[in-house]
Amino acid sequence: MKADVIVVGGGLGGLTCARDLARAGTDVVVLEARNRVGGRVEGMAFDDGRVLQMGGEIVGTVHHGYLELAAELGLAIVPSFTEEPGEDGYDMLDGTHIGEDWLSEEDRAVMARLEEAIVGIAAGVDPADPWSHPDAARLDRLSVGALLRSLEPSWRAYRLCEAGSLSAAGGSLERGSVLASARAAAGAGGVLSTDYDQWENLKVEGGSSALVDALEAQVAGRIRYDAPVQSIHVGRPCAVTLVSGEVLRADAVVCALPVGPLRRVGISGLSDERLRSLHRQRQAPASKAVTVLDGPVWRRAGWNGLAISEHEIGGFWVQGEGALSSLLGPEKRGYIDAAPPGTLTQALIDSLERLCGPVEPQAVLWRHWGTDPYSLGYVAIWEPGDLMAVGPLHGTHEPPFYVAGSDHWSAGYMEGAVRTGRDAARAVLGQPRASLYVE
Ligand SMILES: Cc1cc2nc3c(=O)[nH]c(=O)nc-3n(C[C@H](O)[C@H](O)[C@H](O)COP(=O)(O)OP(=O)(O)OC[C@H]3O[C@@H](n4cnc5c(N)ncnc54)[C@H](O)[C@@H]3O)c2cc1C
Incomplete structure (x- = not known):
C-alpha cells in the first residue's frame, strides 16, 4: 500500500x-x-x-491553538474548575486547611517571588531557541527547587510549593529545570503554567x-x-x-x-544526531483518578474542590458537577506498586474526607498512564540538564x-x-x- x-x-x-x-x-x-x-x-x-x-x-486562555481548533470544529468552550465557588484546600501531613489563613504574608510573598523570578527569566528566553540564552547551560542545570531555596522560604512555604508541584504530577521542584520552566512560560506569552486562571480556566463542553x-x-x-x-x-x-x-x-x-x-x-x-535528540527526552509516569460523587459535596465545606495534598494522592480539582479529578505523579507511583489492593483508593477517600467530611463515592476510577505501553507516561518532563542534552533539534523536522x-x-x-x-x-x-x- x-x-x-x-x-x-x-x-x-x-x-x-x-x-x-x-x-x-x-x-x-x-x-x-x-x-x-x-x-x-x-x-x-x-x-x-x-x-x-x-x-x-x-x-x-493562553491555549490559542487548541481554542482555534475547537472553534473550527464547532465546539463550545465553557469555564473549568477555576469558576467553582469556595476556597482552595490544603491536605498537609500535619493538618488540613480550607483557605489560606494558615499561611503567613511571608509564605505568600516568597511564592510570588519564585513566580516573578521565573517569569523574569522567561522574558529573556526565546521558546523556539532557549539554547541561545547567554546563561542557558547554568539555568538548565539549576532546579526550580534550588531557585526557590535561594529565596530563603520558610519550611512551610517550601513544602507547599513542593506539594503543588507533586500534585500537578510533573515531578518534584528539585527535578525540574529552571530553563525548561521559563521556556514553557515564554512559549505561552510569558504566562506560567501554575497561573491556573490562564492555563486551566477553560474546557470543551462535553x-x-x-x-x-x-x-x-x-x-x-x-x-x-x-x-x-x-x-x-x-x-x-x-x-x-x-x-x-x-x-x-x-x-x-x-x-x-x-x-x-x-x-x-x-x-x-x-541522522544520528536527530535520533539521539528524540531518544533523550523523558516522560513523567503518572496515574489519574476520577471520583464519581452524588453531587458537589465539596461545596458544603466552603471548599472549591481544588486541593493540593502531601499525602499519597496529589490532590483534587473539579471535573464536573459530581466528579473530582486527581493525579498521582512520579514520586508517588511507588505506592501503586507497593501498596495492597484498595489502599490507594482508600487513601483518596481519606484525603477527601479530611477536606469535606464523610463521602460515599459511587466509584473511584483509575487510569495508570505510566505503565500503558502506548503512552508510557503522562507528560514530557525536563530534569535539570535535559533541555541542553535534547538540544536545538527538539520539535524540528x-x-x-x-x-x-x-x-x-x-x-x-x-x-x-x-x-x-x-x-x-x-x-x-x-x-x-x-x-x-x-x-
Ligand atoms: C492523566 C493526564 C492528564 C492530562 N491533563 C491535561 C490537561 O488537563 N490539559 C492538557 O492540556 N493536557 C493534559 N494532559 C496532556 C495531554 O493529554 C497530552 O499532552 C496530549 O493529549 C498528547 O497528545 P499527543 O498526540 O502528543 O500524544 P498521545 O495522545 O499520547 O498520542 C499518541 C498516539 O500514538 C499511539 N501509539 C503509541 N505507540 C504506537 C505505535 N507503536 N504505533 C502506532 N501508534 C502508537 C498511541 O496509542 C496514541 O494514540 C494530560 C495527560 C494525561 C495522561
Whole structure:
C-alpha cells in the first residue's frame, strides 16, 4: 500500500495533522496502535451516561491553538474548575486547611517571588531557541527547587510549593529545570503554567474527548486502528512496518508518538544526531483518578474542590458537577506498586474526607498512564540538564520525517499537540512555518 503521507499515532497531535493534510487534498493514512484514537485524551462512559475524562481535560486562555481548533470544529468552550465557588484546600501531613489563613504574608510573598523570578527569566528566553540564552547551560542545570531555596522560604512555604508541584504530577521542584520552566512560560506569552486562571480556566463542553471525536469524524476512512508500528525507514519512499509484518510506503512520515513509545520503534534513515535528540527526552509516569460523587459535596465545606495534598494522592480539582479529578505523579507511583489492593483508593477517600467530611463515592476510577505501553507516561518532563542534552533539534523536522505531538512543544499539554500537529502538516505541504509559540 502507498500513500502520500503516513501519520504514526492517532493522538491529538496526529489527528490534527492528518485533518489539515486531508483538507489540503493529501492522501494521508493514520496508523494507530490501539482500537481507539485520542491517545492521552480518553473519555470513559460512566453508568449514568456521563463521559469522564481519564486523560487530558482542561485548557486555558493562553491555549490559542487548541481554542482555534475547537472553534473550527464547532465546539463550545465553557469555564473549568477555576469558576467553582469556595476556597482552595490544603491536605498537609500535619493538618488540613480550607483557605489560606494558615499561611503567613511571608509564605505568600516568597511564592510570588519564585513566580516573578521565573517569569523574569522567561522574558529573556526565546521558546523556539532557549539554547541561545547567554546563561542557558547554568539555568538548565539549576532546579526550580534550588531557585526557590535561594529565596530563603520558610519550611512551610517550601513544602507547599513542593506539594503543588507533586500534585500537578510533573515531578518534584528539585527535578525540574529552571530553563525548561521559563521556556514553557515564554512559549505561552510569558504566562506560567501554575497561573491556573490562564492555563486551566477553560474546557470543551462535553469534555476534551468530544474534540477528539470531532477530529476523528473528519479523518474518517483514513485511520487504521489496531495497527501498532514496529519500525520506520526514512527514505524515498519511506517504509513503515507494522507489528503484523505488513509494510506501508509513503513519500513522508509524521511521527506523532509520545517519546517513550517512540524509543521502542526502530527508526532507520535518520541522522544520528536527530535520533539521539528524540531518544533523550523523558516522560513523567503518572496515574489519574476520577471520583464519581452524588453531587458537589465539596461545596458544603466552603471548599472549591481544588486541593493540593502531601499525602499519597496529589490532590483534587473539579471535573464536573459530581466528579473530582486527581493525579498521582512520579514520586508517588511507588505506592501503586507497593501498596495492597484498595489502599490507594482508600487513601483518596481519606484525603477527601479530611477536606469535606464523610463521602460515599459511587466509584473511584483509575487510569495508570505510566505503565500503558502506548503512552508510557503522562507528560514530557525536563530534569535539570535535559533541555541542553535534547538540544536545538527538539520539535524540528528532517524531511521526509516530521514530528508532531505535545512532547515536541515547550510545555506538553493538548495545546502542544495541536500546535505541533498543525506545524507538521504545514511543513509537509511546504507552507511557511507559523510560530509554534504564543506571540
Ligand atoms: C492523566 C493526564 C492528564 C492530562 N491533563 C491535561 C490537561 O488537563 N490539559 C492538557 O492540556 N493536557 C493534559 N494532559 C496532556 C495531554 O493529554 C497530552 O499532552 C496530549 O493529549 C498528547 O497528545 P499527543 O498526540 O502528543 O500524544 P498521545 O495522545 O499520547 O498520542 C499518541 C498516539 O500514538 C499511539 N501509539 C503509541 N505507540 C504506537 C505505535 N507503536 N504505533 C502506532 N501508534 C502508537 C498511541 O496509542 C496514541 O494514540 C494530560 C495527560 C494525561 C495522561
